[in-house]
Amino acid sequence: xxxxxxxxxxxxxxxxxxxxxxxxxxxxxxxxxxxxxxxxxxxxxxxxxxxxxxxxxxxxxxxxxxxxxxxxxxxxxxxxxxxxxxxxxxxxxxxxxxxxxxxxxxxxxxxxxxxxxxxxxxxxxxxxxxxxxxxxxxxxxxxxxxxxxxxxxxxxxxxxxxxxxxxxxxxxxxxxxxxxxxxxxxxxxxxxxxxxxxxxxxxxxxxxxxxxxxxxxxxxxxxxxxxxxxxxxxxxxxxxxxxxxxxxxxxxxxxxxxxxxxxxxxxxxxxxxxxxxxxxxxxxxxxxxxxxxxxxxxxxxxxxxxxxx
Amino acid sequence: xxxxxxxxxxxxxxxxxxxxxxxxxxxxxxxxxxxxxxxxxxxxxxxxxxxxxxxxxxxxxxxxxxxxxxxxxxxxxxxxxxxxxxxxxxxxxxxxxxxxxxxxxxxxxxxxxxxxxxxxxxxxxxxxxxxxxxxxxxxxxxxxxxxxxxxxxxxxxxxxxxxxxxxxxxxxxxxxxxxxxxxxxxxxxxxxxxxxxxxxxxxxxxxxxxxxxxxxxxxxxxxxxxxxxxxxxxxxxxxxxxxxxxxxxxxxxxxxxxxxxxxxxxxxxxxxxxxxxxxxxxxxxxxxxxxxxxx
Amino acid sequence: xxxxxxxxxxxxxxxxxxxxxxxxxxxxxxxxxxxxxxxxxxxxxxxxxxxxxxxxxxxxxxxxxxxxxxxxxxxxxxxxxxxxxxxxxxxxxxxxxxxxxxxxxxxxxxxxxxxxxxxxxxxxxxxxxxxxxxxxxxxxxxxxxxxxxxxxxxxxxxxxxxxxxxxxxxxxxxxxxxxxxxxxxxxxxxxxxxxxxxxxxxxxxxxxxxxxxxxxxxxxxxxxxxxxxxxxxxxxxxxxxxxxxxxxxxxxxx
Numbered sequence: 001x002x003x004x005x006x007x008x009x010x011x012x013x014x015x016x017x018x019x020x021x022x023x024x025x026x027x028x029x030x031x032x033x034x035x036x037x038x039x040x041x042x043x044x045x046x047x048x049x050x051x052x053x054x055x056x057x058x059x060x061x062x063x064x065x066x067x068x069x070x071x072x073x074x075x076x077x078x079x080x081x082x083x084x085x086x087x088x089x090x091x092x093x094x095x096x097x098x099x100x101x102x103x104x105x106x107x108x109x110x111x112x113x114x115x116x117x118x119x120x121x122x123x124x125x126x127x128x129x130x131x132x133x134x135x136x137x138x139x140x141x142x143x144x145x146x147x148x149x150x151x152x153x154x155x156x157x158x159x160x161x162x163x164x165x166x167x168x169x170x171x172x173x174x175x176x177x178x179x180x181x182x183x184x185x186x187x188x189x190x191x192x193x194x195x196x197x198x199x200x201x202x203x204x205x206x207x208x209x210x211x212x213x214x215x216x217x218x219x220x221x222x223x224x225x226x227x228x229x230x231x232x233x234x235x236x237x238x239x240x241x242x243x244x245x246x247x248x249x250x251x252x253x254x255x256x257x258x259x260x261x262x263x264x265x266x267x268x269x270x271x272x273x274x275x276x277x278x279x280x281x282x283x284x285x286x287x288x289x290x291x292x293x294x295x296x297x298x299x300x301x302x303x304x305x306x307x308x309x
Numbered sequence: 310x311x312x313x314x315x316x317x318x319x320x321x322x323x324x325x326x327x328x329x330x331x332x333x334x335x336x337x338x339x340x341x342x343x344x345x346x347x348x349x350x351x352x353x354x355x356x357x358x359x360x361x362x363x364x365x366x367x368x369x370x371x372x373x374x375x376x377x378x379x380x381x382x383x384x385x386x387x388x389x390x391x392x393x394x395x396x397x398x399x400x401x402x403x404x405x406x407x408x409x410x411x412x413x414x415x416x417x418x419x420x421x422x423x424x425x426x427x428x429x430x431x432x433x434x435x436x437x438x439x440x441x442x443x444x445x446x447x448x449x450x451x452x453x454x455x456x457x458x459x460x461x462x463x464x465x466x467x468x469x470x471x472x473x474x475x476x477x478x479x480x481x482x483x484x485x486x487x488x489x490x491x492x493x494x495x496x497x498x499x500x501x502x503x504x505x506x507x508x509x510x511x512x513x514x515x516x517x518x519x520x521x522x523x524x525x526x527x528x529x530x531x532x533x534x535x536x537x538x539x540x541x542x543x544x545x546x547x548x549x550x551x552x553x554x555x556x557x558x559x560x561x562x563x564x565x566x567x568x569x570x571x572x573x574x575x576x577x578x579x580x581x582x583x584x585x586x587x588x589x590x591x592x593x594x595x596x597x598x599x600x601x602x603x604x
Numbered sequence: 605x606x607x608x609x610x611x612x613x614x615x616x617x618x619x620x621x622x623x624x625x626x627x628x629x630x631x632x633x634x635x636x637x638x639x640x641x642x643x644x645x646x647x648x649x650x651x652x653x654x655x656x657x658x659x660x661x662x663x664x665x666x667x668x669x670x671x672x673x674x675x676x677x678x679x680x681x682x683x684x685x686x687x688x689x690x691x692x693x694x695x696x697x698x699x700x701x702x703x704x705x706x707x708x709x710x711x712x713x714x715x716x717x718x719x720x721x722x723x724x725x726x727x728x729x730x731x732x733x734x735x736x737x738x739x740x741x742x743x744x745x746x747x748x749x750x751x752x753x754x755x756x757x758x759x760x761x762x763x764x765x766x767x768x769x770x771x772x773x774x775x776x777x778x779x780x781x782x783x784x785x786x787x788x789x790x791x792x793x794x795x796x797x798x799x800x801x802x803x804x805x806x807x808x809x810x811x812x813x814x815x816x817x818x819x820x821x822x823x824x825x826x827x828x829x830x831x832x833x834x835x836x837x838x839x840x841x842x843x844x845x846x847x848x849x850x851x852x853x854x855x856x857x858x
Contacts, residue, residue, distance in 0.1 A: 055403065102586035108402075109345055113540045114585050116533070117578040124575035170717040177716035177727060178702070178709050185692045185703045192690030195652060197678035197707035197770060206713060236533065240410060247407045276425075280418025286411035287393060294400055 005172050008255065012168075016161045020154045029153040031269050033225060036160035037218045039261035040167065042245040043254055044214030047171055049243075050251035051180065052207045053187030054104065057239045058115035061122035062212040064234030065092045066219025068130055071140040071229055081143045085220035092216035093209045095122075100205040119239050126231040136230025143224045156225050163221070164258065167214065171254055183207060248289055250296020259298050312444035317566040318559060323451050323520065325558020326458035327353065330513035331535025332542065332550035333465060334506035340482035340545050341502035344405045348389065348413035349535055350528030351420070352507045355382045356514025357523030358420060361429045371434075379511050385416075386507025390500050398496075413528060420525035428522040454516045461512055462551055465505070469547070478502065482545070537581050543590050553592070557581075605630040605806055606651070606682075606774060611660035611670075613646055613830075620646040622830040623660070628774070633800055633807045635817045637841075638827035639850060644810040645687060647827070648778050651808075652684045653677040664774070679707050683772035685763040687779045687810075693752025697743055697762055700751045701734040704769025734769060741765045741795070756783040761795070768803070775799070777809040781816050789813060793820045818842070826850065 023029055041059050048054050069088035073079045079087070103114040131137040143150045143159065150156055174180050185193040186200055194200050223229050241264060249260025267285065271278040293300045331349050338346045359381055363374035393408050433450035440447045468475040481488040481498045489495050514523060535550075538557050542549020557577045565573040584592060606628040613621040620643045628634045636644050649655045651662060653674040662670040669677055683704075692700050709730055711723035738744040741761050746754065751762060760780055767775055777796070781789045793816050799805050811817050817824065818838045826834040826841060828850040834841060841847055 049403075102582075106585060106589055109544060110540065110585060110589060112345075113536060114582060117537075117582045117585075120533075120578050121575050121582075124572060128569070128571045173719050174713060174717045177723065178706055178711055178730065179713055179716050181695070181699055181703050182706055184695055184699075188692035188694055189690040191654075191686065192692060193703070194674040195678060195684055195686075195690070196703050196766065197675050198703070199675050210713065237529070244407065244410065247404065251403070276422055277418070279421055280415060283411055283414030283416075283418045287408060287415055290404060290408045290411055291393065291396060294397070294404060 005169075009165075009169065013165055016158070016165060019161075020157055026153045029157055031266055033153065033156050033160055035262045035265040036157070036164050037222050037225075038242065038245060038265050039164050039258045040160070040218040040221075041215045041242050042249070042257035042261045043164070043167060043171055044211030045242055045246050046249075046251060046254050046257035047174070047183075047214075048207050048211040049246060050253065050256070051175060051187065052183040052204060054204055054208065055108070055112045055243075056115040056208070056211065057112050057236070057243065058099070058117075058119035058122075059211065059215045059242050060234045060236065060238040061119035062092045062096065062215035063219040063222075063238065064122050064126055064231070065095060066216030067223040067229050067234065068126060068219075069216075070220035071137075071223040072131065074141050074224070075137075075139060081141055081220070081224045082145060085217060085224075088220050089213045089216045092212045096209045096212035097205060100208045101201075104201060104204045104208065116236065116239070119236055123231055123235050126234060130231060132230070134231060136228060136232075138228035140223050140227045140229065142227065143221070150224075156221075160221055160225075163217065168254055168258065175254070179203070244286065248286065248293075248296060250299040253296065253298045253302075256296045256298035260296070263297070313566070315443055315445040317562045319445060319447060319451065321559035321562035322555060323454050323517075323558070324561065325555035326455055327513045327517050327531070327554075328534045328538045328558050329551040329554025330458055330461060330509050331531055332538030332554045333462065333547055334509045335535055335539040336545055336547050336550050337465075337502050337506045337509070339539070341478060341499045342394070342405075343402060344394065344409065345536060346503075346506065347406065347409045347532050347536075348416055348528070349506060349510055350530065350532035351413050351416040352382055352386065352510025353514040353517075353531050354420060354523055354525060354528045355385065355416070356511030357518035358424050358429055358514075358525070359511075360515045360518065361431050361523070362424075365431050375515060378515055379508055382511035383504045383508045386503040387500060389507075390503035394499070394503070395496065413532070417525055417528060424525055426525060428524040429518065430522050431519060433519040434516075448520065450516075450519045454520065457512060457516045461509060465509070466547065468505075474501075534577075537577065541581055541584055541592055543592065549592060605665060606808070607663045608647075608651070609661045609663070611647070611650060611657045611662065613643075613650055613655060613657050620830050621650065621657070624827070624830070624832050625660075626825050626832060626835055628806060628808050629823075630806055631800065631804065632822040633796065633809070633820050635821040635824045636808065636810045636827065637812075637814075637817055637824060641829075642827040643830040644827055645778060646830075648684065648776055648810060651677075652682060652776060678770060681771070681773035682776065683767035683770045683774075684776035685760070685767055685778055685780060687782065689756070689759050689763055691751040691759055691763055691766070693750065695751060696747065697749050697751055697754070698731075698734055698738065698747040700762060700766050701737055701769045702730050704737075704766040705730040705734060707770055737765050737768050741768070757785075757788045760784065760792075764795075764799075768799075768805075772805060774806045774808065777807065777811075779810055779812060781811055781813045789816055792816065796820055 019032065020029065041063055045056060045059055048056055066088045069091050070081065070084040073084035073087060074081045099118050103111060106114055127134050150159055182193065182198045182203055185196070185198060186203060190200050245260035245264045246257050248264060249258070250256030267282055268278065271281050274281055331353060334349050334352065335345060338344055356378060360374055360378040363369045363377050364371060369377065389412055393412055394405065397405055397408060433448070434453045435449050437449055439449060469479055477493045478498045478501065481493060481495050485495050534557055535554065538553035539550040541553035541556065560577045560580060561573045564576040609625050611621050611624045624647065636647065638644055646655070650657050653672050653676065657670050661668055664680055664682060667680065669680065692703060709726050711726055715723040735744060735747065738747055741764065743758065743762060743765060746758065751759065754762065764780070781792055784792060796807060797820055800807055821838055824836065824838060824841045825832060826847050833846045833850060834844045836844070
């Protein structure tokens with residue numbers, strides 16, 4: 001089962017290794033880092049949505065928890081960033097469990113609005129109770145691992161994309177296991193799944209927690225990379241952006257989440273030169289790709305290769 | 310004390326009436342298609358900005374400007390449906406909802422290109438001193454907003470319950486296959502639902518702009534509130550959405566006034582979540598409305 | 605083996621099951637018949653834990669199961685199929701059966717994500733067993749098809765195969781022959797008998813096809829308007845006056 005992904009894994013890691021050799025501009029590199037951060041959140045949402053069939057418009061909430069908890073712990077309490085990120089992931093998991101128990105009973109639009117509400121509440125909390133209020137705070141320490149301090153863009157590029165690489169293997173392994181089969185089974189028929197002994201609410205909650213952990217790790221990385229955070233980064237807008245990445249890339253494919261994250265992150269930068277037309281062109285590209293690549297970029301591409309219609 | 314409360318309630322009802330119109334617009338489209346049209350807020354923004362364009366920039370007489378604005382926004386709603394929703398019919402619901410997000414970005418892009426990032430404003434519909442009731446100040450425009458919103462709501466209910474075509478639209482919502490069998494043109498009804506929703510949004514925008522200003526990026530916030538209103542009232546339940554809109558508006562201003570303005574968005578949402586968790590079909594919905602289409 | 609004791613179930617004033625009692629003995633094939641709306645599927649849902657009975661008790665191998673949820677009941681060894689097929693349409697035939705092994709395996713998120721050795725072995729075993737089951741039911745050559753793309757006859761067999769993967773002691777089949785043609789129905793009745801004889805599985809089925817019912821059942825329970833009106837061997841049922849009355853006006857008599 002690992003074999004079917006092996007080629008993709010190798011190509012992926014080679015691109016990661018060699019990208020900084022060809023791209024020297026620190027600006028481009030920073031965009032690539034943000035793409036990696038978004039890819040992480042999108043992968044979590046892809047597992048939740050594309051595989052287990054549960055929508056979330058609240059991923060920015062977990063992203064924000066990861067950033068704020070880790071930043072505050074390391075800045076105010078001197079906890080090393082890697083440890084503080086782990087604690088943040090734990091906090092995000094607890095938040096996910098508390099939200100999941102009532103929310104995952106809901107379906108479709110109702111689940112979407114419940115998670116949206118959660119994300120907005122976190123956003124308001126960050127604004128009102130976070131250090132610095134709406135303007136945020138800085139001086140967050142960089143990540144250091146085994147005595148090595150990550151400072152340059154190249155350092156951060158390798159770190160985030162290696163995290164993405166490891167977690168994509170982790171995620172594909174889950175998909176190709178009894179857990180992943182049960183997840184997809186829930187997506188197709190909850191009645192059928194529970195008659196097969198799959199504990200539907202429990203499994204949904206677990207996948208939800210997993211997606212929250214991915215988003216939280218992304219948030220912690222963001223905080224320690226940028227070293228300055230403010231609530232506006234973690235608004236509903238970001239949740240919608242992540243959802244767009246997953247849908248554009250192809251919800252039924254983890255690679256789709258990664259590709260979608262790269263495209264959606266890079267597109268606004270590429271459109272900068274159109275100045276006041278950039279939002280319009282961005283919207284048009286999204287609309288057209290949704291209209292013409294309905295399954296998403298990656299699945300459409302795979303179908304082409306396989307020669308299916 | 311009482312005066313302050315009254316003042317808060319009044320401004321709550323005023324914003325609430327706009328949320329109610331947006332929520333009602335959501336329901337009209339939802340009932341016809343099961344889609345949540347997340348570009349609904351942009352119709353409101355267009356109403357305000359295009360009205361400004363006709364009445365202030367082009368100096369077209371007031372009433373004609375209103376009619377023109379409503380027609381233009383309605384037409385935009387139609388075009389949106391034909392170009393993006395119609396080609397996607399029978400595909401994944403989530404994809405259809407995402408495309409409304411994409412279209413809303415296109416709308417925002419257009420509005421930003423045409424109007425820039427500044428807030429716009431035009432004089433109220435009638436000039437004169439505000440009324441004072443129990444010490445609370447009521448601007449004349451507030452009365453206009455309420456009057457217009459309530460008449461729209463009334464007309465919509467009349468349309469859906471008393472006219473042939475409105476009943477046909479309701480039939481499509483309940484059972485599209487059966488509606489098709491009795492000769493109702495479902496595709497045209499969906500088109501009409503977008504037209505109506507766009508018009509409702511535009512009217513709300515035209516009415517509220519003299520009070521609260523309008524700028525190109527106000528749409529998403531309005532859409533979120535309207536969506537919450539629709540969910541609070543039970544998706545698909547028109548009267549529920551209207552009440553939901555007023556409730557959210559009042560809660561917001563009360564929170565902002567008595568607790569802290571920063572919490573105003575959170576309180577409405579906490580209440581919404583509580584309702585969802587304990588009465589998942591909404592305040593006024595019943596169990597059967599819960600059978601939403603799967604993503 | 606399965607004992608249903610005075611079960612009542614009402615839905616908003618409508619009584620779907622009224623004091624229903626009967627037993628299913630180990631190793632028998634028992635059929636549950638009755639006109640439309642007699643409460644057969646409701647009873648299935650009560651047994652499998654989808655609904656809880658308002659009154660009465662259900663015991664399986666001396667354990668009370670009427671307060672358990674479907675997951676726990678599946679663990680005890682009762683597996684079922686559905687009148688309107690609840691397969692996982694976008695998964696392959698093989699994967700559908702593999703989901704059936706869920707309760708007999710235990711790898712969690714971490715051991716799966718990290719592919720720990722125990723999980724790899726377990727997964728290989730799941731695959732081997734599932735292919736074996738597909739071979740047994742004759743669907744092995746279709747194992748990579750999407751379940752949703754298969755004809756209804758194959759879907760019903762696949763649903764049984766998926767249930768077999770849970771190694772059930774008892775199988776509840778809800779209208780297994782509906783949508784099948786005559787030849788397929790004949791195959792199905794042979795297959796059900798084979799399951800009982802070779803796999804030692806007790807079968808309770810709801811079915812409208814009287815030919816099938818009379819052919820394979822050891823015992824029949826007849827429900828009408830939520831009440832048990834008769835119980836006995838196929839021969840006894842065929843000549844029971846209450847049953848004939850109940851079915852009067854129904855198109856498919858014996």
